[in-house]
Amino acid sequence: MAYDRIYNFSAGPSMLPIPVLESCRDDLMNYKGCGMSVMEMSHRSKVYDEIIVDAQRLLREVMGIPDNYKVLFLQGGATLQFAMVPANLMRTGKADYVRTGSFSTSASKEATKYGKVNIAASTESEKFSRIPAQEELKLDPEADYVHICFNNTIFGSKWSYIPDTGDVPLVADMSSCMLSEPIDVSRFGLIYAGAQKNIAPAGLTIVIVREDLLGYAPANTPIMLNYKTIADKDSMYNTPPCWSIYVCKLVLEYLQSIGGLEEMQRRNQAKAKLLYDYLAESKMFHAHVQEGSRSMMNVTFRSGNDEVDAAVAKEAAQRGMSNLKGHRSVGGLRASIYNAMPYEGVEALVAFLKEVEAR
Numbered sequence: 411m412a413y414d415r416i417y418n419f420s421a422g423p424s425m426l427p428i429p430v431l432e433s434c435r436d437d438l439m440n441y442k443g444c445g446m447s448v449m450e451m452s453h454r455s456k457v458y459d460e461i462i463v464d465a466q467r468l469l470r471e472v473m474g475i476p477d478n479y480k481v482l483f484l485q486g487g488a489t490l491q492f493a494m495v496p497a498n499l500m501r502t503g504k505a506d507y508v509r510t511g512s513f514s515t516s517a518s519k520e521a522t523k524y525g526k527v528n529i530a531a532s533t534e535s536e537k538f539s540r541i542p543a544q545e546e547l548k549l550d551p552e553a554d555y556v557h558i559c560f561n562n563t564i565f566g567s568k569w570s571y572i573p574d575t576g577d578v579p580l581v582a583d584m585s586s587c588m589l590s591e592p593i594d595v596s597r598f599g600l601i602y603a604g605a606q607k608n609i610a611p612a613g614l615t616i617v618i619v620r621e622d623l624l625g626y627a628p629a630n631t632p633i634m635l636n637y638k639t640i641a642d643k644d645s646m647y648n649t650p651p652c653w654s655i656y657v658c659k660l661v662l663e664y665l666q667s668i669g670g671l672e673e674m675q676r677r678n679q680a681k682a683k684l685l686y687d688y689l690a691e692s693k694m695f696h697a698h699v700q701e702g703s704r705s706m707m708n709v710t711f712r713s714g715n716d717e718v719d720a721a722v723a724k725e726a727a728q729r730g731m732s733n734l735k736g737h738r739s740v741g742g743l744r745a746s747i748y749n750a751m752p753y754e755g756v757e758a759l760v761a762f763l764k765e766v767e768a769r
């Protein structure tokens with residue numbers, strides 16, 4: 411790989427496309443002749459204004475976000491959204507949560523501070539190895555919203571369908587899958603994502619929210635936790651995460667240059683297929699998640715022997731394939747193959763796993 415880089419299978423922060431990093435480098439000392447880097451400029455300057463306006467416009471174009479949705483650039487990570495969502499959307503005081511892994515569970519716990527949480531379904535007893543079917547969801551037609559985690563980073567599962575929640579707004583944590591494939595935004599009331607998996611460096615959180623859901627936060631909601639404050643000021647109420655928004659803009663330009671989310675999806679499917687096909691035929695390693703619920707971004711697998719898995723991750727790292735150790739709560743191995751992971755990286759991983767198996 412160019413620049414002596416490694417294949418980094420980290421779940422996040424994770425790889426960024428090389429052309430994006432090259433642009434950062436080229437612009438670092440003197441951004442477009444203004445004599446300073448983007449890290450150093452006022453967020454109120456004309457130069458920066460162009461960057462944030464472009465970032466929002468590009469995100470709308472690339473994702474096809476309808477006009478009746480606001481795009482917010484925030485800080486605090488996806489974890490802060492576990493609180494901001496109920497703080498802003500719990501109008502009558504009850505919400506449905508579907509538990510499909512660690513993050514959806516954390517989100518449901520945080521929401522209990524704001525109102526009544528109904529667990530509409532949980533696959534915990536099956537070690538979160540699948541996503542529940544529509545018929546399994548015990549939805550309350552009077553809930554303020556339904557919360558799901560669309561791609562479960564830790565367990566490696568993903569919703570293969572968008573659940574039908576009737577008139578109840580659907581809220582989705584898309585931290586580890588946003589921009590990996592086209593998505594029909596109009597099916598959701600709110601989408602949020604920490605940027606450091608697939609969009610930009612850490613520090614930026616993106617929220618896409620339908621306008622009619624804004625303005626219901628109680629009066630004692632802190633200003634910075636009220637979506638409406640941020641929406642009314644175009645994400646400039648205070649200093650936004652300037653650098654991450656700039657890199658986000660570069661990532662979106664890169665996505666457009668390769669053909670948008672359709673092309674990104676095609677590439678991601680090809681990468682995931684290569685790895686899952688190998689796991690299907692392997693006698694040594696097995697995928698954790700059942701077919702039909704598998705993530706294209708985070709592939710979890712194991713040999714069944716934790717010591718062997720740890721040794722495999724260690725040897726892979728020595729060979730330039732890092733961060734394959736599974737999350738501490740699941741064990742085994744996990745290959746996060748986000749947008750910026752090249753096909754060659756997955757080829758190298760599969761070749762290595764085959765070699766280990768042959769031994």
Ligand SMILES: *Cc1c(COP(=O)(O)O)cnc(C)c1O
Pocket residue numbers: 422486487488489490513559561562563583584585586604605607
């Ligand atoms: C990483 C991740 C989080 C936590 O994100 P932070 O930005 O670190 O708060 C939440 N949900 C999902 C699905 C994630 O992948």
